[in-house]
Amino acid sequence: MGRENLAGEALILLRSRLCNPKFVFSPFSDSADSNYSKLKFILSSSVTEACNNSVLLLGPRGCGKNAVLELVIEDLLKEYPDMISVIKLNGLLHSDDNCAVKEIARQLCVEHQLLFSKMVSFDDNTQFMIGMLRECGLAHKTVMFVLDEFDLFAQGKQRLLYCLLDAMQSVTSQAVVIGVSCRLDADQLLEKRVRSRFSHRKLLFLPPSKEDLQRLIKHILVLPTDSSLPHDYVVEFNAKLLNILAKERFKQIIDTLSNSDSTCSNLLRFLFSAVCHMDLKSGFLLIENFKAALSSIQRQPKLEGLKDCSILELYMLVCMWRLEVREQDSYNFNSVMKEYRSIHDSFQTSDYYARNVCLRAFEHLLERELISFMDHRGHNQSTEFRPAKLLISYHELYQGLKSYRSCPAILQKLIDRER
């Protein structure tokens, strides 16, 4: 009873850690050449020295660009209260100039407790923005513009970007423009005028390496010894966890996970799923939890569909595949029946069913979307004459047959031979 409560508490602690980007990215902020420290240095020097700056954060999605930026801004707001105001724009919402300027004016109004009117024209909004920048410059307050999805702002005439970056060329304004984008060539998309005014500072966010992944997992999952949980439970939990982490099987699981997608967000999703699979009765993480999490993330819907097929349906699939291998581009149910008959003739199988039973199996496969018709035009024709095609690949079929509970040896042999 007590163990379940403890396990529940530990689960809550781990889950809250995984959902808190501040906790996740804090080990990366220690080293001096991490992106966190570089970004913090650039932004804090712009604030303290009152000079204008622009920086671009690039990297694949899910590598922590926005998370690190939020951390840095939070720290700076604590260090320099009342000296920074942040304006956030998103390329998906505000790529049109009118929308963008209106949004900037609205955020400025909210920040400085002024009244905002929706009826104000584009010109007036621009004048307001320039005026506010000047005022903030005089008051030594830095305005930080965060442009999310920066590459979407670079469509069209790029007037907003030109306007913002040009305002930074004058002595009166004090602003920093931070662009966040997942396109690596985001600065090549800029017009040459805009690119000339941009300061070419780029910070590249890369997915973590294998060692960093291990460190991150350890950092997140190891329970702290000074929490409210009893000491011996924590010690036992950590010992078992470190044991799992050192196993070869675990490394294989992590490799399989990161071979297709090595970003932080994918890893966090995996860990969340693994932690949720924890058995509350025992109260410790097991390697089976991680295996279950992996299979829930890397789902193969077609394989799951194959698991529920009957033997006859498997025969149909194998026949269709043999037809495809023989370069027969279009075939219909009749050709499949012919192939089925030829297999029966050559191998003398016991699974030989009548035509209408096979047609029923064919329709089942259609419903389950393991096969489909070539085109959707021939509704007048009956099912037997319309050309069909397979929707699963050879590998999926092979794997499905291998893991099928009582697959006839004939089918395995047919698949194997043609490999």
Next chain:
Amino acid sequence: MPSIAGSKSSPLASNAVTVAKSGEIRSGGDATPRKRRLRSNSADDDGPIAPTPSPGPISPTKWKSPRRCANGSPNLIDKSRELLLKKLSNSFFDKPNWNPRDMKQVSAVKEALHVSTAPYTVVCREDEQKRVLEFCKGCVELEKAGSLYVCGCPGTGKSLSMERVKESLVEWAEEAGFQAPDVLAINCTSLSKTSEIFSKILGEDQPRKKTKSSTSPLQHLQNLYSQKQQSTSVKMMLIIADELDYLITKDRAVLHDLFMLTTYPFSRCILIGIANAIDLADRFLPRLQSLNCKPMVVTFRAYSKDQMIMILQKRLMALPYTVFQLQALELCARKVAAASGDMRKALCICRSAIEMLETELRESERNLDFSSAEFGHSDQQSTPACDLIKQDIYIVRVEHMAIALSKTYRSPIVDTIQSLPQHQQIILCSAVKLFHGGKKDATIGELSKSYLDICKLLLIPPLGIMELSNMCRVLGDQGLLKLGQAREDKLRRVTLKVDEADIAFALQGVRVFRNCLHAG
């Protein structure tokens, strides 16, 4: 040192001549760079002032046959510019080093190098400014209208020079007794509609609703300029239109009408248009040529290496200490002049190099803290000596500049490809192999076949088609592939957006990819 010719005397020269050459504060190692500088300067110079350099200690690359500088200005200006450089470099050396730990000094230096601090006199643009000023003066004297087109790459000082011209013109008009012209300086990006420029010229605010009057601002202006003015003392108007190509509409009417305003018999506007395209006047204003009033074109060429060095040194001249090693500035100017000739970039890279120095300082301080914590007392005596040595090396050196340059000019593509997960790298490899024979694009279905082949080669279990198209989408998001739209996922067309050589270079560390790419 020979004295500078009198006509070119500037406040800088008088400053430099009084500085004694013999006063050496720094160690003897700096004498050689100065000598080397003089020789390399004179190698470019083909005047009689240059002493014959001996081929001894100089590296062969510095000894070039005397030839004209790339910007092709006349010999005399070349020579005086070289001498100016020598003067500047002399005075450069005799200042004490700066202390990068002093925050005030750091911010002063960064401010001096910021793009927004415009110097009072614009160096290296005297010819162009003179031409524009003479043109405007002529217009004001004769009370005639005229148009001028200023063109050049971004970062070549066009807007800055026009600001100076504006001020000089107003000053000159007041001195010479003419009526100072009204000045209207607009940036055409701030206009929401291109025809607003006419109402701005007229001086009205943009009304919210349609004007009640029957004439548009353009017609109003045209009427105004076609009739003789009642009073003779109507002022000339100087219009400086920045980023002129924002006025180009489909039918090119607005741009045309704007320049045509200067052709009316009683027009009073002097129009200066600034843009990047060199042939804007030819392409978009052909009718003006038939009327024989094509705008005069002043081209601002991209800065050469020497000009950039001069501008940078002029900015640093005001500071009482040395910040940069001279070779570092030269490296920066050389690289940027070869790439684009954009002054903003050079300033940005210099500031970036200062930040490199600051990070190096912080690292060394941290290391020193650790080491002194380890060794304790024994370090006390050696710290003054260490400090002295450190002072000498804490100026921005060539290494810092090289790192700043590589950061600016390096594309992040190679790093990103190297850090991609394995299957995405395999997808890029298979795309390279597929597009080897000159094919430009393929469908995802064909790509998946190539992907399966490579997976078989590498003995890696391949992923299904759904995961494959997901990964293609992720690669497309990053700008490595380009994905088209299609009804079905398998039929979407895929193009490589990265050079094959880049992918081969990035993946050369992995043996299997190297073999695979070479075999294909």
